[in-house]
Amino acid sequence: MNRFENQIAIVTGAGRGIGESIAKSFAAGGGKVACVSRSDSAAKVAEAINATHPGAARAYCVDVANKKAVEEVGAQIFADFGKVDILVNNAGITRDGLAMRMSEEDWDAVLDTNLKGAFNFIQAVMRPMIKQRSGRIINISSVAGLMGNAGQANYAASKAGLLGLTKTLARELAGRGITVNAVAPGFIKTDMTDVLPEAIKTGVLSQIPMGRFGEPEDIAAAVTFLASAAAKYVTGQTLTVDGGMVMA
Ligand code: NDP
Numbered sequence: 392m393n394r395f396e397n398q399i400a401i402v403t404g405a406g407r408g409i410g411e412s413i414a415k416s417f418a419a420g421g422g423k424v425a426c427v428s429r430s431d432s433a434a435k436v437a438e439a440i441n442a443t444h445p446g447a448a449r450a451y452c453v454d455v456a457n458k459k460a461v462e463e464v465g466a467q468i469f470a471d472f473g474k475v476d477i478l479v480n481n482a483g484i485t486r487d488g489l490a491m492r493m494s495e496e497d498w499d500a501v502l503d504t505n506l507k508g509a510f511n512f513i514q515a516v517m518r519p520m521i522k523q524r525s526g527r528i529i530n531i532s533s534v535a536g537l538m539g540n541a542g543q544a545n546y547a548a549s550k551a552g553l554l555g556l557t558k559t560l561a562r563e564l565a566g567r568g569i570t571v572n573a574v575a576p577g578f579i580k581t582d583m584t585d586v587l588p589e590a591i592k593t594g595v596l597s598q599i600p601m602g603r604f605g606e607p608e609d610i611a612a613a614v615t616f617l618a619s620a621a622a623k624y625v626t627g628q629t630l631t632v633d634g635g636m637v638m639a
Pocket of ligand 1: 403404405406407408409410427428429430431432433453454455456481482483484504508531532533534575576577578579580581582583584
């Protein structure tokens with residue numbers, strides 16, 4: 392099914408985990424993808440995508456927290472692809488610790504990457520999207536941003552911040568044909584969660600009605616729905632994909 396034919400998507404944090412799965416899903420749907428990561432991981436993903444979908448992917452190495460560098464990469468992406476239809480702000484990090492002991496550095500690193508990084512990329516694509524009077528922006532939040540999580544003051548604040556950003560931009564851009572939505576994953580099996588102690592994993596599992604962790608593909612399916620023509624009347628929403636962990 393070529394539902395993303397002639398569509399150009401940027402996926403940040405596409406080097407691994409959820410972002411890799413999202414990038415591959417766009418390519419599988421006939422779209423082209425700018426795969427962004429901090430290291431050379433996105434280059435490997437782009438290579439894998441091009442092996443099955445020749446010419447569908449290009450990799451860009453940038454720290455999303457660096458506004459100037461993101462502006463430059465954004466300009467390069469427009470030069471390479473000619474336009475951008477879809478932006479998925481997925482790059483994210485954790486620096487967990489109880490608030491009482493959390494360093495300024497850990498607070499700043501998480502807010503700068505998860506929240507400011509998303510805003511940086513939004514600003515890099517916004518004007519051309521407004522001009523073309525169409526676009527899809529999807530921000531990857533977290534259930535931690537909906538319900539809080541002890542030991543993640545920085546992370547939960549950044550993810551809750553993304554929801555405020557999503558709703559505000561949805562209002563600002565609705566009249567320009569651009570939808571802005573968020574996806575809030577629960578516990579998904581990736582490098583980010585792999586490092587957590589078994590006791591924490593067991594505790595989380597007991598809160599999931601479906602009794603299992605999610606896969607990156609579960610999030611990619613939600614993102615591609617929101618990016619697709621089928622979601623044209625959906626904006627300012629948060630789609631929670633968590634096996635029933637949080638029910639509004
Ligand atoms: P991973 O740690 O597996 O991958 C994170 C990706 O983000 C990597 O490709 C990494 O690049 C990239 N990245 C991190 N920091 C930067 C930066 N400063 N600039 C550019 N790229 C960066 O994470 P997941 O796949 O698990 O998570 C993806 C998103 O989903 C995150 O926003 C996360 O918060 C969110 N999420 C994840 C959940 C989970 O259970 N896994 C639950 C809820 C939300 P590189 O490969 O170069 O290091």
